[in-house]
Amino acid sequence: MTNSGQPLGSVIQGSLTGGLEVRLHADISVEDMRVGKFLVVQGMRSRFFCMLTDVALGTANARIIANPPNWEDTFLREILAGSSTYGTINLAPMLMFTPESEESFSPTNGKSANPFMPSITGLASFQPQTSTTMELLPVKTIPSHFSQVYEASEEDFRRVFGWEDDTQRKNFSIGKPLDMDVPVCIDLDRFVERSNGVFGKSGTGKSFLTRLLLAGIVRKNAAVNLIFDMHSEYGWQAVCEGKQYSTVKGLKQLFPGKVEVYTLDPESTKRRGVRDAQELYLSYEQIKIEDVKLCSRDLGLSEAALDNANILYAEFGKAWILQLMNMTNEEIKLFCDEKRGHQGSIMSLQRKLLRLDNLKYMRAACPQNYIDQILRSLEAGKHVVVEFGSQSDMLSYMLVTNMITRRIHERYVSKAERFLHSGNASDRPTQLVITIEEAHRFLDPAIVQSTIFGTIAREMRKYFVTLLVVDQRPSGIDNEVMSQIGTRITALLNDEKDIDAIFTGVSGAGSLRSVLAKLDSKQQAMILGHAVPMPVVVRTRPYDATFYAEIGDTAWEEKPDAELFAAAELAKADLGF
Secondary structure: OOOOOOOOOOEEEEOOOOOOEEEEEOOOOOOOOOOOOEEEEOOOEEEEEEEEEEEEEEEEEEEHHOOOOOOOOOOHHHHHEEEEEEEEEEEEEEEEEEEEEOOOOOOOOOOHHHHHOOOOHHHHOOOOOOOOOEEEEEEEOOOOOOEEEEEEEHOOOOOOOOHOOOOOOOOOEEEEEOHHHHHHHHHHHHHOOOOOOEEEEOOHHHHHHHHHHHHHHHHOOOOOEEEOOOOOOOEEEEEOOOOOEEEOOOHHHOOOOOOEEEOOOOHHHOOOOOOOEEEOOOEEHOOOHHHHHHHHHHHHOOOHHHHHHHHHHHHHHHHHHHHHHOOOOHHHHHHHOOOOOOHHHHHHHHHHHHHHHHHOOOEEEOOOOOOHHHHHHHHHEEEEEEEEEOOHHHHHHHHHHHHHHHHHHHHHHHHHHHHHHHHHHHHHOEEEEEEOHHHHHOOOOOOOOHOHHHHHHHHHHOOOEEEEEOOHHHHOHHHHHHHHHEEEEEEOOOHHHHHHOOOOOOOOHHHHHHHHHHHOOOOOEEEOOOOOOEEEEEEEEOOOOOHHHOOOOOOOOOOHHHOOOOOOOHHHHOOOO
């Protein structure tokens, strides 16, 4: 492999842990160097793939700083440039390319026997006799002094990140490097086998990033998705932030035969023109103490009330909520006398649980088990979006997601144990990815040990279930859970605690922090973890007409402006804009 283009600079010092310091050549402007840029260093035996983490100015003599030339004196500035004044960059080596064999290169005509070592007559005269197979390795050494630095080529990126049409792997292009027009792919098989996170402050495009990932999973058949769609953004369509009358297509429009939409608010769903949505209702008998405990903050329940809920559940079983709601004050007093309950706490619990009567989707009894219906859809390979419509308050979101996910946990544990026992491929459960928003509410350190989401994040990988958590406050997520997050896709964050949380359990986090802090507020993200061979900053793939045509199952046409305007206005009204 040869280098294309001129060298940018020379390695002057560095260490394996601290990174490399590079002095730029005189004809290279420091203003062309951007944090997050990818460069390669040509070593004696290996080629090092690096990320630019810092840019600085240097001088050969302190007297120049003490008495700088006048800005209008361009002649003096040009004399000093490159020799007395220069630019430096810091590089973090991420991967090494090492040839498996050096025998395919011939040291004839003054050429080096090393495939990466330039000859005396220059790099352009160096031609390999045959192609050499390159092995991708973690960095365990550094290049020597004065090794030359080059811009990364398209071939380098393909070696590291692969390409989307690779038939051997389920690669999916999520974006492009900041300064190149070459796709950066993630390995979806590796992505879905662990829990993952999409993070970023409000307005940075987390929903668009999530929609990209989910569409890729559907297209590549990497897993089956269960999406708890709090703001109705993933199912049929969503409003573009900052574009008053613009909407984007949801998964149901892109993959009409593969995605099913369930709604907790049928009226809202019909107003927004969602097609073929199925109604979803839940009964009081399906609510367990764990579900109520998760919602205790939103219901305003005390620990004493939850303790007395256990007494009620022990006495009445599944019907405990209905029994409590129908009890008079006298009946509560008699119950407390017999069962050693606390009258004040039970009466408080009764008042708080009466709020559930205001939820449109709650029923005393349901004609069918809708949760089992969702499970059958998932087992059939259908991707399920649960829309909340006007029921998008935190109480509803936490209650419904917990009730459904708990039953999925039970079913998948049973299926996984059956598969492990039989060893038959036909018994293997389909990999499931559960998407939740406002994840810190479910994975808070105070409650994570007792919630089903904490269990899934910690151990459900072996039961073929993982989470895709979407959040703007990663610092609110339990550290143990964050350490289990396999791949982290992070847009701009400003809070230091949130930035620290992103790099929980990540080596070399110091140099990456500066890169994350310099991201643009729109359409840029850092990806690191299990699904990519190294951390990378990308311009995220546009979610637009081109993307629809490349990934969707069906041809589509743009809506007329009047219809587009009406759809956007209905969606905004339902979301409370």
